[in-house]
Amino acid sequence: MNKKNILVAGLGLIGGSLAKSMAASDENHIIGYDLNEDSLKFALLNGIVHETSHNFTQSALLADFIILAAPISETISLMREINTIAFKKEVIISDTASVKSPIMAAAKLLTNEKVTFIGGHPMAGSHKKGIQAAKSHLFENAIYVLSPTQEDSENELKKLQTILSSAKSKFVILNPDEHDEMTGVVSHFPHLIASSLVHQAKKWEKMHEFLPKLAAGGFRDITRIASSNPKMWQDIFSHNSSKMSVLLEDWIQEMKELKMLLDKDDKEKMITYLDKAKLYRDGLAESEKGAIPSFYDLYVDIRDQTGALATVVQLLANENISIKNIEILEVREDITGVLRLSFYTKDAQLYSSRFLENNGYETMIQK
Protein backbone atom coordinates (compact mmCIF):
# COMPACT_ATOMS: atom_id res chain seq x y z
CA MET A 1 0.00 0.00 0.00
CA ASN A 2 1.15 3.52 -0.78
CA LYS A 3 1.16 5.20 2.58
CA LYS A 4 0.48 8.91 2.98
CA ASN A 5 3.44 10.86 4.30
CA ILE A 6 2.24 13.24 6.99
CA LEU A 7 4.72 15.70 8.46
CA VAL A 8 3.69 17.07 11.87
CA ALA A 9 5.76 20.15 12.75
CA GLY A 10 5.52 20.93 16.46
CA LEU A 11 5.13 17.82 18.57
CA GLY A 12 3.57 19.30 21.69
CA LEU A 13 0.19 18.63 23.27
CA ILE A 14 -1.75 19.30 20.06
CA GLY A 15 0.67 18.05 17.37
CA GLY A 16 1.46 15.01 19.52
CA SER A 17 -2.23 14.20 20.01
CA LEU A 18 -2.99 14.53 16.30
CA ALA A 19 0.11 12.49 15.36
CA LYS A 20 -0.87 9.79 17.84
CA SER A 21 -4.39 9.45 16.42
CA MET A 22 -3.18 9.48 12.78
CA ALA A 23 -0.34 7.02 13.50
CA ALA A 24 -2.94 4.43 14.46
CA SER A 25 -3.97 4.09 10.79
CA ASP A 26 -1.97 1.69 8.60
CA GLU A 27 -2.44 4.13 5.72
CA ASN A 28 -0.34 6.86 7.33
CA HIS A 29 3.38 7.35 7.78
CA ILE A 30 3.97 10.08 10.36
CA ILE A 31 7.14 12.17 10.32
CA GLY A 32 7.63 14.31 13.41
CA TYR A 33 9.59 17.57 13.39
CA ASP A 34 10.28 19.69 16.47
CA LEU A 35 13.03 21.99 17.68
CA ASN A 36 13.07 20.10 20.96
CA GLU A 37 15.20 16.95 20.76
CA ASP A 38 13.60 15.39 23.87
CA SER A 39 10.12 15.71 22.32
CA LEU A 40 11.34 13.97 19.15
CA LYS A 41 12.87 11.13 21.17
CA PHE A 42 9.73 10.76 23.28
CA ALA A 43 7.51 10.69 20.18
CA LEU A 44 9.57 7.99 18.47
CA LEU A 45 9.96 5.87 21.60
CA ASN A 46 6.22 5.94 22.25
CA GLY A 47 5.10 5.19 18.69
CA ILE A 48 3.55 8.66 18.28
CA VAL A 49 5.53 9.10 15.05
CA HIS A 50 7.16 6.59 12.68
CA GLU A 51 10.15 8.76 11.95
CA THR A 52 11.70 11.96 13.29
CA SER A 53 13.23 14.80 11.32
CA HIS A 54 15.78 17.50 12.03
CA ASN A 55 15.33 19.16 8.68
CA PHE A 56 11.95 20.75 8.01
CA THR A 57 12.55 21.48 4.33
CA GLN A 58 13.81 18.00 3.52
CA SER A 59 10.83 16.33 5.21
CA ALA A 60 8.37 18.82 3.70
CA LEU A 61 9.55 17.75 0.22
CA LEU A 62 8.54 14.15 1.03
CA ALA A 63 5.18 15.03 2.53
CA ASP A 64 1.67 14.66 1.11
CA PHE A 65 0.32 16.56 4.12
CA ILE A 66 1.95 18.97 6.55
CA ILE A 67 0.30 19.83 9.88
CA LEU A 68 1.85 22.86 11.58
CA ALA A 69 1.24 22.54 15.32
CA ALA A 70 3.74 24.99 16.78
CA PRO A 71 2.87 28.20 18.73
CA ILE A 72 1.13 30.81 16.53
CA SER A 73 4.18 33.02 15.91
CA GLU A 74 6.30 29.95 15.14
CA THR A 75 3.60 28.61 12.79
CA ILE A 76 3.77 31.87 10.85
CA SER A 77 7.59 31.57 10.63
CA LEU A 78 7.23 27.99 9.35
CA MET A 79 4.79 29.24 6.70
CA ARG A 80 7.39 31.76 5.53
CA GLU A 81 9.89 28.91 5.30
CA ILE A 82 7.37 26.86 3.30
CA ASN A 83 7.23 29.67 0.77
CA THR A 84 10.92 29.13 0.01
CA ILE A 85 10.59 25.37 -0.62
CA ALA A 86 10.52 24.15 -4.23
CA PHE A 87 7.81 21.49 -3.89
CA LYS A 88 7.82 18.91 -6.66
CA LYS A 89 4.47 17.32 -5.83
CA GLU A 90 1.12 18.56 -4.52
CA VAL A 91 1.03 19.12 -0.79
CA ILE A 92 -1.88 19.95 1.52
CA ILE A 93 -0.89 22.07 4.49
CA SER A 94 -2.89 22.86 7.59
CA ASP A 95 -2.22 24.28 11.07
CA THR A 96 -3.74 24.07 14.55
CA ALA A 97 -3.38 27.66 15.76
CA SER A 98 -6.03 29.04 18.11
CA VAL A 99 -6.32 32.30 16.14
CA LYS A 100 -7.00 32.09 12.42
CA SER A 101 -6.78 35.60 10.86
CA PRO A 102 -2.98 36.02 11.12
CA ILE A 103 -2.50 32.47 9.84
CA MET A 104 -4.79 33.01 6.87
CA ALA A 105 -3.05 36.33 6.14
CA ALA A 106 0.25 34.41 6.00
CA ALA A 107 -1.43 31.77 3.79
CA LYS A 108 -2.34 34.46 1.26
CA LEU A 109 1.38 35.07 0.77
CA LEU A 110 2.08 31.44 -0.20
CA THR A 111 2.95 31.58 -3.88
CA ASN A 112 3.85 27.96 -4.62
CA GLU A 113 1.22 26.41 -6.90
CA LYS A 114 1.75 22.94 -5.50
CA VAL A 115 0.61 24.11 -2.06
CA THR A 116 -3.00 24.13 -0.84
CA PHE A 117 -3.35 25.71 2.58
CA ILE A 118 -6.41 25.00 4.71
CA GLY A 119 -6.52 26.60 8.16
CA GLY A 120 -7.36 24.29 11.05
CA HIS A 121 -8.19 24.50 14.74
CA PRO A 122 -9.03 21.42 16.78
CA MET A 123 -11.02 22.89 19.64
CA ALA A 124 -10.02 20.87 22.63
CA GLY A 125 -7.02 21.04 24.87
CA SER A 126 -5.86 20.78 28.39
CA HIS A 127 -3.99 22.93 30.90
CA LYS A 128 -0.92 20.84 30.17
CA LYS A 129 1.62 21.32 27.41
CA GLY A 130 4.16 19.14 25.66
CA ILE A 131 4.21 15.73 24.04
CA GLN A 132 4.02 13.89 27.37
CA ALA A 133 0.44 15.14 27.75
CA ALA A 134 -0.61 14.06 24.21
CA LYS A 135 -3.67 11.82 23.96
CA SER A 136 -5.00 10.18 20.81
CA HIS A 137 -8.59 10.79 21.96
CA LEU A 138 -8.06 14.47 22.90
CA PHE A 139 -10.24 15.71 20.05
CA GLU A 140 -12.90 13.02 20.09
CA ASN A 141 -16.34 14.66 19.67
CA ALA A 142 -14.79 18.14 19.77
CA ILE A 143 -15.34 20.76 17.09
CA TYR A 144 -12.53 20.91 14.50
CA VAL A 145 -12.66 24.21 12.60
CA LEU A 146 -11.37 24.27 9.03
CA SER A 147 -10.85 27.45 7.01
CA PRO A 148 -10.13 26.79 3.34
CA THR A 149 -8.26 29.47 1.40
CA GLN A 150 -9.68 29.01 -2.07
CA GLU A 151 -13.12 27.93 -3.24
CA ASP A 152 -11.55 25.37 -5.56
CA SER A 153 -9.92 23.47 -2.70
CA GLU A 154 -13.02 21.26 -2.16
CA ASN A 155 -11.11 18.15 -3.20
CA GLU A 156 -8.14 18.95 -0.94
CA LEU A 157 -10.54 19.74 1.90
CA LYS A 158 -11.98 16.23 1.59
CA LYS A 159 -8.48 14.73 1.56
CA LEU A 160 -7.51 16.67 4.67
CA GLN A 161 -10.72 15.62 6.44
CA THR A 162 -9.94 12.00 5.58
CA ILE A 163 -6.52 12.02 7.23
CA LEU A 164 -7.85 13.96 10.23
CA SER A 165 -10.84 11.66 10.64
CA SER A 166 -8.85 9.49 13.06
CA ALA A 167 -9.17 12.33 15.60
CA LYS A 168 -12.96 11.68 15.58
CA SER A 169 -13.84 15.37 15.77
CA LYS A 170 -16.71 17.21 14.14
CA PHE A 171 -15.60 19.41 11.26
CA VAL A 172 -17.02 22.90 10.91
CA ILE A 173 -16.11 25.36 8.15
CA LEU A 174 -15.67 28.94 9.35
CA ASN A 175 -14.08 32.03 7.93
CA PRO A 176 -11.13 33.32 9.99
CA ASP A 177 -12.80 36.50 11.21
CA GLU A 178 -15.94 34.68 12.43
CA HIS A 179 -13.72 32.08 14.05
CA ASP A 180 -11.62 34.65 15.92
CA GLU A 181 -14.66 36.56 17.13
CA MET A 182 -16.44 33.45 18.40
CA THR A 183 -13.39 31.83 20.00
CA GLY A 184 -12.64 35.28 21.42
CA VAL A 185 -15.99 35.17 23.25
CA VAL A 186 -16.07 31.55 24.39
CA SER A 187 -12.40 30.65 24.78
CA HIS A 188 -9.88 33.50 24.79
CA PHE A 189 -11.74 36.15 26.79
CA PRO A 190 -12.80 33.74 29.58
CA HIS A 191 -9.10 32.97 30.12
CA LEU A 192 -8.36 36.64 30.66
CA ILE A 193 -11.21 36.96 33.16
CA ALA A 194 -10.22 33.74 34.98
CA SER A 195 -6.71 35.09 35.47
CA SER A 196 -8.02 38.45 36.64
CA LEU A 197 -10.26 36.75 39.23
CA VAL A 198 -7.23 34.92 40.60
CA HIS A 199 -5.33 38.24 40.79
CA GLN A 200 -8.26 39.77 42.66
CA ALA A 201 -8.24 36.93 45.22
CA LYS A 202 -4.47 37.27 45.61
CA LYS A 203 -4.84 41.00 46.30
CA TRP A 204 -7.55 40.47 48.90
CA GLU A 205 -5.55 37.75 50.59
CA LYS A 206 -3.30 40.55 51.92
CA MET A 207 -6.31 41.75 53.95
CA HIS A 208 -7.55 38.26 54.91
CA GLU A 209 -4.95 35.57 55.09
CA PHE A 210 -7.62 32.89 55.65
CA LEU A 211 -9.17 33.72 52.25
CA PRO A 212 -7.64 30.84 50.18
CA LYS A 213 -9.18 28.32 52.59
CA LEU A 214 -12.58 29.71 51.66
CA ALA A 215 -11.93 29.29 47.94
CA ALA A 216 -14.64 26.70 47.43
CA GLY A 217 -15.97 24.85 44.37
CA GLY A 218 -17.30 27.96 42.61
CA PHE A 219 -14.00 29.83 42.65
CA ARG A 220 -12.08 26.73 41.63
CA ASP A 221 -14.51 26.00 38.76
CA ILE A 222 -14.46 29.48 37.29
CA THR A 223 -10.66 29.87 37.60
CA ARG A 224 -9.65 26.34 36.50
CA ILE A 225 -8.47 27.61 33.13
CA ALA A 226 -6.15 30.16 34.77
CA SER A 227 -3.81 27.21 35.39
CA SER A 228 -3.15 26.75 31.65
CA ASN A 229 0.07 27.43 29.77
CA PRO A 230 0.75 31.24 30.17
CA LYS A 231 3.08 31.45 27.16
CA MET A 232 0.46 29.96 24.85
CA TRP A 233 -2.28 32.26 26.14
CA GLN A 234 -0.10 35.34 25.75
CA ASP A 235 0.51 34.23 22.12
CA ILE A 236 -3.27 33.83 21.61
CA PHE A 237 -4.19 37.18 23.24
CA SER A 238 -1.58 39.00 21.22
CA HIS A 239 -2.73 37.53 17.88
CA ASN A 240 -6.41 38.15 18.67
CA SER A 241 -5.85 41.48 20.43
CA SER A 242 -8.31 43.62 18.44
CA LYS A 243 -11.23 41.23 19.13
CA MET A 244 -10.14 40.89 22.76
CA SER A 245 -10.02 44.65 23.18
CA VAL A 246 -13.61 45.02 21.91
CA LEU A 247 -14.76 42.24 24.23
CA LEU A 248 -13.04 43.87 27.18
CA GLU A 249 -14.79 47.22 26.44
CA ASP A 250 -18.09 45.37 26.24
CA TRP A 251 -17.39 43.60 29.54
CA ILE A 252 -16.36 46.82 31.34
CA GLN A 253 -19.66 48.38 30.23
CA GLU A 254 -21.61 45.37 31.49
CA MET A 255 -19.75 45.47 34.83
CA LYS A 256 -20.69 49.16 35.18
CA GLU A 257 -24.35 48.26 34.64
CA LEU A 258 -24.08 45.44 37.17
CA LYS A 259 -22.51 47.82 39.69
CA MET A 260 -25.49 50.15 39.25
CA LEU A 261 -27.91 47.29 39.93
CA LEU A 262 -25.97 46.44 43.08
CA ASP A 263 -25.64 50.01 44.31
CA LYS A 264 -29.35 50.63 43.77
CA ASP A 265 -30.16 47.19 45.21
CA ASP A 266 -32.50 46.59 42.27
CA LYS A 267 -33.60 43.11 43.32
CA GLU A 268 -35.90 42.37 40.40
CA LYS A 269 -33.44 43.39 37.73
CA MET A 270 -30.73 41.37 39.45
CA ILE A 271 -32.92 38.24 39.53
CA THR A 272 -33.72 38.74 35.84
CA TYR A 273 -30.01 39.13 35.07
CA LEU A 274 -29.09 35.93 36.93
CA ASP A 275 -32.12 34.08 35.58
CA LYS A 276 -31.24 34.87 31.94
CA ALA A 277 -27.65 33.74 32.51
CA LYS A 278 -28.81 30.50 34.13
CA LEU A 279 -31.22 29.75 31.26
CA TYR A 280 -28.51 30.25 28.64
CA ARG A 281 -25.88 28.29 30.60
CA ASP A 282 -28.27 25.38 31.26
CA GLY A 283 -29.04 25.27 27.53
CA LEU A 284 -25.31 25.03 26.72
CA ALA A 285 -24.86 21.99 28.95
CA GLU A 286 -27.49 20.07 27.01
CA SER A 287 -25.58 20.27 23.77
CA GLU A 288 -22.91 17.76 22.79
CA LYS A 289 -19.24 18.49 23.41
CA GLY A 290 -19.04 21.86 21.73
CA ALA A 291 -16.51 24.50 20.98
CA ILE A 292 -15.34 24.72 24.55
CA PRO A 293 -14.08 21.30 25.49
CA SER A 294 -16.65 20.17 28.00
CA PHE A 295 -15.66 16.81 29.29
CA TYR A 296 -18.35 14.51 30.49
CA ASP A 297 -18.66 15.04 34.22
CA LEU A 298 -20.18 12.73 36.77
CA TYR A 299 -20.73 13.75 40.39
CA VAL A 300 -20.45 10.93 42.95
CA ASP A 301 -21.35 11.29 46.63
CA ILE A 302 -18.64 9.85 48.85
CA ARG A 303 -17.91 9.84 52.54
CA ASP A 304 -14.81 11.75 53.56
CA GLN A 305 -13.13 8.58 54.71
CA THR A 306 -9.73 7.14 54.02
CA GLY A 307 -9.92 5.06 50.88
CA ALA A 308 -13.27 6.34 49.57
CA LEU A 309 -11.68 7.95 46.52
CA ALA A 310 -9.47 4.93 45.84
CA THR A 311 -12.47 2.57 45.99
CA VAL A 312 -14.39 4.50 43.32
CA VAL A 313 -11.32 4.78 41.09
CA GLN A 314 -10.53 1.07 41.51
CA LEU A 315 -14.11 0.08 40.67
CA LEU A 316 -13.95 2.02 37.40
CA ALA A 317 -10.41 0.83 36.61
CA ASN A 318 -11.65 -2.77 36.92
CA GLU A 319 -14.20 -1.89 34.24
CA ASN A 320 -11.42 -0.46 32.02
CA ILE A 321 -12.83 3.04 32.09
CA SER A 322 -10.33 5.86 31.76
CA ILE A 323 -10.95 8.95 33.82
CA LYS A 324 -9.74 12.26 32.46
CA ASN A 325 -9.81 14.17 35.71
CA ILE A 326 -10.82 13.75 39.32
CA GLU A 327 -11.68 16.54 41.71
CA ILE A 328 -12.97 16.39 45.25
CA LEU A 329 -15.58 19.05 45.93
CA GLU A 330 -17.21 20.20 49.15
CA VAL A 331 -15.35 17.99 51.56
CA ARG A 332 -15.52 19.02 55.17
CA GLU A 333 -14.19 16.73 57.85
CA ASP A 334 -16.36 13.63 58.34
CA ILE A 335 -19.13 15.07 56.20
CA THR A 336 -20.29 13.76 52.86
CA GLY A 337 -18.17 15.00 49.99
CA VAL A 338 -18.64 14.98 46.25
CA LEU A 339 -16.26 13.60 43.68
CA ARG A 340 -16.30 15.07 40.22
CA LEU A 341 -15.10 12.53 37.67
CA SER A 342 -14.54 13.74 34.10
CA PHE A 343 -14.65 11.27 31.23
CA TYR A 344 -13.62 11.55 27.61
CA THR A 345 -16.86 10.20 26.20
CA LYS A 346 -20.55 10.35 27.00
CA ASP A 347 -20.71 6.54 26.89
CA ALA A 348 -18.08 6.29 29.65
CA GLN A 349 -19.99 8.87 31.70
CA LEU A 350 -23.34 7.05 31.40
CA TYR A 351 -21.83 3.61 31.95
CA SER A 352 -19.94 4.78 35.06
CA SER A 353 -23.07 6.37 36.46
CA ARG A 354 -25.08 3.13 36.09
CA PHE A 355 -22.19 1.01 37.31
CA LEU A 356 -21.51 3.08 40.45
CA GLU A 357 -25.24 3.29 41.26
CA ASN A 358 -25.38 -0.53 41.05
CA ASN A 359 -22.52 -0.55 43.56
CA GLY A 360 -24.42 1.57 46.05
CA TYR A 361 -23.18 5.07 45.16
CA GLU A 362 -25.39 8.08 44.52
CA THR A 363 -24.39 9.82 41.29
CA MET A 364 -25.54 12.86 39.39
CA ILE A 365 -25.05 14.14 35.84
CA GLN A 366 -25.56 17.90 35.67
CA LYS A 367 -27.87 19.00 32.86
Ligand SMILES: NC(=O)C1=CN([C@@H]2O[C@H](COP(=O)(O)OP(=O)(O)OC[C@H]3O[C@@H](n4cnc5c(N)ncnc54)[C@H](O)[C@@H]3O)[C@@H](O)[C@H]2O)C=CC1
Ligand atom coordinates in the same frame (compact mmCIF):
# COMPACT_ATOMS: atom_id res chain seq x y z
N1 LIG B 1 -3.10 23.72 24.17
C1 LIG B 1 -4.34 23.84 23.75
O1 LIG B 1 -5.27 23.68 24.55
C2 LIG B 1 -4.61 24.15 22.31
C3 LIG B 1 -3.63 24.73 21.50
N2 LIG B 1 -3.90 24.99 20.18
C4 LIG B 1 -2.87 25.58 19.30
O2 LIG B 1 -1.99 24.54 18.92
C5 LIG B 1 -0.65 25.02 18.80
C6 LIG B 1 0.28 24.18 19.66
O3 LIG B 1 -0.12 24.28 21.01
P1 LIG B 1 0.33 23.19 22.09
O4 LIG B 1 0.51 21.87 21.47
O5 LIG B 1 -0.60 23.33 23.23
O6 LIG B 1 1.74 23.76 22.53
P2 LIG B 1 2.96 22.96 23.19
O7 LIG B 1 3.76 23.98 23.91
O8 LIG B 1 2.48 21.77 23.95
O9 LIG B 1 3.77 22.44 21.92
C7 LIG B 1 4.36 23.27 20.97
C8 LIG B 1 5.50 22.48 20.34
O10 LIG B 1 5.99 23.23 19.22
C9 LIG B 1 7.41 23.13 19.23
N3 LIG B 1 7.94 24.23 18.46
C10 LIG B 1 8.07 25.53 18.79
N4 LIG B 1 8.58 26.23 17.76
C11 LIG B 1 8.77 25.36 16.74
C12 LIG B 1 9.25 25.46 15.42
N5 LIG B 1 9.64 26.63 14.91
N6 LIG B 1 9.32 24.35 14.68
C13 LIG B 1 8.92 23.15 15.17
N7 LIG B 1 8.46 22.98 16.41
C14 LIG B 1 8.37 24.08 17.18
C15 LIG B 1 7.79 23.13 20.70
O11 LIG B 1 9.09 22.61 20.90
C16 LIG B 1 6.69 22.25 21.28
O12 LIG B 1 7.04 20.89 21.26
C17 LIG B 1 -0.69 26.50 19.17
O13 LIG B 1 -0.70 27.24 17.99
C18 LIG B 1 -2.00 26.67 19.92
O14 LIG B 1 -2.56 27.95 19.73
C19 LIG B 1 -5.09 24.61 19.59
C20 LIG B 1 -6.06 24.01 20.35
C21 LIG B 1 -5.91 23.78 21.77
Ligand SMILES: O=C(O)C(=O)Cc1ccc(O)cc1
Ligand atom coordinates in the same frame (compact mmCIF):
# COMPACT_ATOMS: atom_id res chain seq x y z
O1 LIG C 1 -9.46 23.55 28.47
C1 LIG C 1 -9.80 24.69 28.19
O2 LIG C 1 -10.42 25.36 28.99
C2 LIG C 1 -9.49 25.29 26.87
O3 LIG C 1 -9.80 26.43 26.71
C3 LIG C 1 -8.82 24.43 25.80
C4 LIG C 1 -8.50 25.12 24.52
C5 LIG C 1 -7.42 25.97 24.47
C6 LIG C 1 -7.09 26.60 23.28
C7 LIG C 1 -7.84 26.38 22.15
O4 LIG C 1 -7.52 26.98 21.03
C8 LIG C 1 -8.91 25.51 22.17
C9 LIG C 1 -9.25 24.89 23.38
